[in-house]
Amino acid sequence: MREVVVTGIGLVSSVGEGVEAHVAALQGGATPRTDLTSFAPYPVHPVTVPNYDTQIAKKSDQRQMEPWQKLGCYSAGLALDAAQAKEDAALKSAMHLVVAAGGGERDYAVDGQILTGLRSAANPGVYLNERLMSDLRPTLFLAQLSNLLAGNISIVHGVTGASRTFMGEESSGVDALRIAQARIASGQNDIFLVGGSYNAERPDALLIYEMGGFLWKKPFASVWDRPAQGGGMILGSGGCFLVLESREHADKRGVKPLAAIAGISSERSRRESGSVAKALREAATQLGAKPDVLLSGATGVKGITEEEQSALRDIAPNAKLHATADLVGHTVEAQAPTGVALAAALIAKGEAQEALVTSVGHWRGEGAIRLMKAS
Amino acid sequence: MALRDKKGRPLVAVTGMGVVTSIGQGKDDTWAALTAGKSGIHRITRFPTEGLRTTIAGTIDTVSVEPFCAPMLSERLAMLAAEEAVGQSGLKRGDFPGPLFIAVPPVEMEWPQRQALAEASGQNGDVTYADLLKAASTGKFKAWHDLFIFGTVADRVADSFGTKHSPISLSTACSSGATAIQLGVEAIRRGETKAALCIGTDGSVNPESLVRFSLLSALSTQNDVPEAASKPFSKNRDGFVMGEGGAALVLEDAEAAMARGAKILGYVLGCGEKGDGFHRTRSSPDGAPGIAAIRDALEDAGVSPDEIDYINAHGTSTPENDKMEAQSCTAVFGERMSQLPISSNKSMIGHTLTAAGSVEAVMSLLTIANGRIPPTINYTIPDPAIPLDVVPNVARDAKIDLVLSNSFGFGGQNTCLVLGAEPR
Structure with a gap:
């Protein structure tokens, strides 16, 4: 099997942009930025809006995208730059893409007007048809469609090997990395762009998680401290993309690997008391993990967060434990890539020899990714 | 018989x-x-169609689910298809020895649910998302979180069939x-697994998804005779007709399948793909990505264009797709294409959108097994720009060993499969 290395990171969040800013914030340990008012009582970690023009040159492209796609497209561009791949059209036309995505934004004003009108409509079905036909922007569909983040990356950045979009909340981020890693390791493909993005600053995203009772409704507290007060997630806006390639391919391009992806575990289980701790212990054993740093994707949701914390203490009692959500919030599909980005950066800086990234989904899915120094 | 392909990889059988x-x-x-050339396209009765430009679809109205919504119907269609497929394979339902890969429509909450939340909020003036959130916070709608997140259909199918590891949606x-x-x-x-359950499902004909495609001018508006609206490769084609469907295939390492005495229904010999960065909904004018995807599939299968006996077309009946597909096929197959x-x-x-590639792979394998090519119906006005043998209107008997199945999609997606009766 071929060694799979990380050669480029693109990261944008409430912290700002670039992996260095994120590592500095992680090590500084300051309280992360939250917006407590826009969606009160639900705090969110608002993105520090980047200058999109620097990565998405055409305004016409920007207009075709909703924020989640722009964040993804922007961070994908940063990753390509970091991997010294941006200017190599031939390389990008052979580069494959695996994107972890949910869906895009809605037109909130239109939704509200239709719901108001439906209440008194003589024929609600016909009213709905007429309003949708006249009020929906045709291009909004493409800005919502899950696979169109990949489509936009192909258009804007010319990454056109072929794209696959995975859905399924947190697990999709782990599985995107897993499939890319396996395809490189087996020799099927040489280089991938992998990642995801999330826009938390939208009421329909909050709505789906609030229906399930998963949202934190107080000012920021660490994910580890939330379960004692009922638990909950604070969603975060951001994007994270990684360039992964075989070690030989990176060497041939003269690009220095940041870290190697040594193994990925992605499982599902019927959740019950103890199942998350068991899944994480099994993953650590299967991966042979001996991390000196842990990048946890813990959500703050009651039950699973305490279980994960205690399991990680057992797995690596002396490892430094960071929660990605305490830095950027919970970015759902982008959470696992973000953890991997931070882990790779810490290893590249020589601050860790080996890292374990976890992704325990708020509702399902248990994943773990082991990173090491490149050989 | 060699149980590895020309590249030394395990052969992949369909069981x-x-x-x-x-x-x-x-x-x-x-x-x-x-x-028999029978159409499943009919007038939509599931919801009122007054005010819509397109009022027809290939909905599946014989399968009932509660509450009625795209994820529930998509899940049910996936389950029905998987029950048939896993049943035929003889593998154990509940303990399927491999992973699940499932193509699912991107779902979100639908209008009946939004309306229920708006009503529960007690708001009598202008409704906003703040009201919906207020209703959501009561905890009375907890089940809808699970219903409308993206991973749920896969999770339920994985749970029901006992597939291994994280299912991929x-x-x-x-x-x-x-x-x-x-x-x-792959x-x-x-060598990660001896078996895989591969499903495509789509039960998403509802007012908003129909309107979205309609606003992109992608749908046929020839509503008068529903069964005649979908007319791929015809001069008077004017868009696709939405359909619903589910299809499942049990794939196995051929060696493992033979060892357990399973009946092999055919082989997936090659897969090809190529991205297109030209436009969000249109393909590159030179057709290069579609051509590359077909060639990639043939190369992966280790077969030459001359060996393909039949093409199961993407053939959506949109002006753009059918023209581009014909051009791409002609570029690859040359004069033989006529x-x-x-x-x-x-x-x-x-x-059938998300499900189409799966449905058509199953139909391609049945074409091989039965030695009969299903027709392109509604072919009465040929398009002179597409001088192809589209098997017009009536099925045709023929010995078919190798099929190319094309799938192309928005966002620059081009994926092709080569299916065969025997290993190459």
Whole structure:
């Protein structure tokens, strides 16, 4: 099997942009930025809006995208730059893409007007048809469609090997990395762009998680401290993309690997008391993990967060434990890539020899990714 | 017989297939209707259509779910197809020995749910999302979180069939079903598993999804004679007709399948793909990505263009797709293309979107097994720009060993499969 290395990171969040800013914030340990008012009582970690023009040159492209796609497209561009791949059209036309995505934004004003009108409509079905036909922007569909983040990356950045979009909340981020890693390791493909993005600053995203009772409704507290007060997630806006390639391919391009992806575990289980701790212990054993740093994707949701914390203490009692959500919030599909980005950066800086990234989904899915120094 | 392909990889056999469409429940019914030239397109009765430009679709109205919504119907169609496929394979339902790759429509909450939340909020003035959030916070709608997140259909199918590891839910637009098969093939070739359950499902004909496609001018508006609206490759084609469907394939390492005495229904010999960065909904004018995807599939299968006996077309009935697909095929197959049969199942089933690649892979394998090519129906006015043998209107008997199945989608997705009777 071929060694799979990380050669480029693109990261944008409430912290700002670039992996260095994120590592500095992680090590500084300051309280992360939250917006407590826009969606009160639900705090969110608002993105520090980047200058999109620097990565998405055409305004016409920007207009075709909703924020989640722009964040993804922007961070994908940063990753390509970091991997010294941006200017190599031939390389990008052979580069494959695996994107972890949910869906895009809605037109909130239109939704509200239709719901108001439906209440008194003589024929609600016909009213709905007429309003949708006249009020929906045709291009909004493409800005919502899950696979169109990949489509936009192909258009804007010319990454056109072929794209696959995975859905399924947190697990999709782990599985995107897993499939890319396996395809490189087996020799099927040489280089991938992998990642995801999330826009938390939208009421329909909050709505789906609030229906399930998963949202934190107080000012920021660490994910580890939330379960004692009922638990909950604070969603975060951001994007994270990684360039992964075989070690030989990176060497041939003269690009220095940041870290190697040594193994990925992605499982599902019927959740019950103890199942998350068991899944994480099994993953650590299967991966042979001996991390000196842990990048946890813990959500703050009651039950699973305490279980994960205690399991990680057992797995690596002396490892430094960071929660990605305490830095950027919970970015759902982008959470696992973000953890991997931070882990790779810490290893590249020589601050860790080996890292374990976890992704325990708020509702399902248990994943773990082991990173090491490149050989 | 060699149980590895020319590249030394494990051969991937199909040992179970299941399908449900608007023309039949189960692969036998669907195949019988498909080869009889029967259309499943009809007037939509599921919701009022007044005010819509398109009022027809290939909905599946015989399957009932509660609450009625796209994820519930998509889940049910996936379950029905998987029951048939896993049943045929003889593998154990509840303890399926491999992963699940499932193409699912990107779902979100629908209007009946939004309306219920608005009503529960007690808001009598202008409704906003703040009101919906207020209703959500009561905890009375907890089940809808699970229902409308993206991973749920896969999770329920994985739980029901006992597939292994994290199930992968995927979307590559209208090539999703083919991508699900490709992921299964790759996992078997890598030696990660001896079996994979690959499904495509789509039960998303509802007012908003229909309107969205309608606003992109993608749908046929020839509503007068519903069964005649989908007319791939015809001069008077004017868009696709939405359809619903589910299809499942059990893929196995051929060696493992033979060792357990399973009946092999055919082989997935090659998968090809190529991205297109030209435009969000249109393909590169030179057709290069589609051509590359076809060539990639042939190369992966280790077969030459001359060996392909039949093409199961993407054939959506949109002006753009059919023209580009014909051009791409002609570029690959050359002069032979005028005699090489190519037909579109979508002329009868409609475009089952996320499921199409899976449905058409099953139909391709049945074409091989039965030695009969399903027709392209509604072909009365040929398009002079597409001088192909589209197997017009009537099924044709022919010995078919190798099929190319094309799938193309929004977002620059091009995925092609080569299916065969025997290993190469």
